[in-house]
Amino acid sequence: MLDATPRYAQLHIRTGSRHPREQDRRTVTDTARSTTRYGTRPTMKDVAARAGVGLKTVSRVVNGEPGVTPDTERRVQEAITALGFRRNDSARVLRKGRTASIGLVLEDLADPFYGPLNRAVEEVARDHGALLINGSSAEDPAREQELVLALCARRVDGLVIIPAGTDHRYLEPEIAAGVATVFVDRPAGEIEADVVLSDSFGGARDAVAHLIAHGHRRIGFIGDQPRIHTAVERLRGYRAAMDEAGLPVDESWVALGSTEPERVRSAAEAMLDGPAPVTALFSGNNRVTVTVVRVLAGRPRPVALVGFDDFELADLISPGITVVAQDAARLGRTAASLLFRRLDGADEPPQQRVIPTRLIPRGSGELPPPA
């Protein structure tokens, strides 16, 4: 699929590789290619020919290496400007072995949760002189793998992965070959690797404890698919808080599954209108929260709510939505920094970093249960 063969035509047919017999040696005066032909970029050879110097001298000027007289340098610079030369980093990369680029694979570039993470990774990459190639796995393990391997084929120096799959053994040869790899938000499956996580367990426990502290005893949890690590951790936090308060958990109060609005809506309604109706809800991520807020807005009786993930304007809804905020930018920054530490040669065993979460009370989580 993503195999560096573009699925679009060559804009301009190459002139066919010259056979050695037909290709006369370029002389200094040969300027056949010096005229900027559309679709053909000048090379250092062209610049050298035009400036009347050797190939390596052009290379020296382009890279600011010493050992070139000011006069020669000027001539070369003129030729560069005249031809519109720009160094071909593909060739450079091939020669040097490092691409100065890293890959970021996340679930969905359009999800606002990943925006700050994406940006944070980009900034760290930039600080290290690297570019960022990224793509969405769409929460599909096969697509994740395809994307990751395409990035490896491009020889990215490192990878930041928010995994969709649960088996990352396919990465073993790549890691062995020196591709630094850091997982974010969820741990890698079946391999040892650096991970940077949010404190899902602690955050969830805090959230539910908060609701309990405000008098709730029947609390529902609507979370993401159980194959997603954070969903399981948050469920664990939910159970821990209930447990610590000595509260029983009716199994109808727990619903893990897709974050489709339809599914979330019916799960919420089942909990609110079931035989053991909940008085408060804990929603497992921002997509769930959004739908739950909509459901609750249409109900006469107020229902307490705490959501995992902060979101813009959560304070302006009435009541303000109490959330457990993750620091997505810090997740990204931490992951990228770890990655570059590895690329700088840090040779420690795989690490796991946990980024704390923060409960932000805004009103919805402080609603008391109905009397």
Added chain:
Amino acid sequence: MLDATPRYAQLHIRTGSRHPREQDRRTVTDTARSTTRYGTRPTMKDVAARAGVGLKTVSRVVNGEPGVTPDTERRVQEAITALGFRRNDSARVLRKGRTASIGLVLEDLADPFYGPLNRAVEEVARDHGALLINGSSAEDPAREQELVLALCARRVDGLVIIPAGTDHRYLEPEIAAGVATVFVDRPAGEIEADVVLSDSFGGARDAVAHLIAHGHRRIGFIGDQPRIHTAVERLRGYRAAMDEAGLPVDESWVALGSTEPERVRSAAEAMLDGPAPVTALFSGNNRVTVTVVRVLAGRPRPVALVGFDDFELADLISPGITVVAQDAARLGRTAASLLFRRLDGADEPPQQRVIPTRLIPRGSGELPPPA
């Protein structure tokens, strides 16, 4: 700066380029490099040696070309698996001339407005077998140029640019050399190029006309910096609507400038408490809207508001925020499609596409002026 020289150490020192005199010719039995050394990837040569076949045969197998007997293919596949070989697309790119990657330069990867655009561009790229390299200009023309030129040096096949600068002549040699380029959201400066825009003028006019239709006569406009094209267009739309209704515009009702909350807050307060207080506000983009909503939430008297750009949960704030919605995904899709049409050889003059906007009434824009 971003010149493909990573600012991090080489993890593993290369063995120094072998001088021809010291380098004996590899024979079929030479497997020195076949043992997977950490940091050194096997090449087709290694695979060929291990499988006991020629280099080209490996290439054929890797690329699924015909003309290889099943038996040979099997041997090669075994060698590939055993060595953990993966084709080096850098080298492939150098040979083939196309990189199967495109660049996307936008203002801020973390801005939720660009999420769907980013994703849409990615999807189209994926459909064409290309990867996406992206970066943020941070609304800084110098950084935009640096990033764009770094992408050109990597020989991306095409560029999608949300421009920060106003002079893009620096791109002329690149475009002449065949880099397809499409600008989005704002037109290119000083050069002819494809552009995909939202209908800022029409959207703004609709928004203001909507407020006028609900009885407002004194309407304020808070927008982005005047060097940004969309800000100017939206101002033009604002003036057009006022004009068409025969309403005068007091110059204290118009404030273009940074989208910093501080600036927006003071601009809004000046309009609301000034000598000719406005009864309604039109905010020029989502960042402005967010701050304006906060300002209005702290006021006793309701003030009508229409914002440019939709945002999540705008319907759940009370009153719901009336917005002019842009279709960011469609912007991205249109731009990327245009880009690949160019790469497929479309040789038309530069185009300008305008994507319509849509007014979504939710309450805040339908508030009447105070009696």
Added chain:
DNA sequence: TAACGTCTGGACAACGTTGTCAATTCTGGC
């Protein structure tokens, strides 16, 4: 003036892949 070191510039190989083309092996028909 000769010997020596320093500085500048250039020839050449190598990075890992693919395109061209020729050499080799296999097939079937006689």
Added chain:
DNA sequence: GCCAGAATTGACAACGTTGTCCAGACGTTA
């Protein structure tokens, strides 16, 4: 068993760059 023709395979150059090494030019010193 032999030959023509097809199928398979491999040698080699080339993509555009950088690292190594050597050749001259130049200046300095004895």
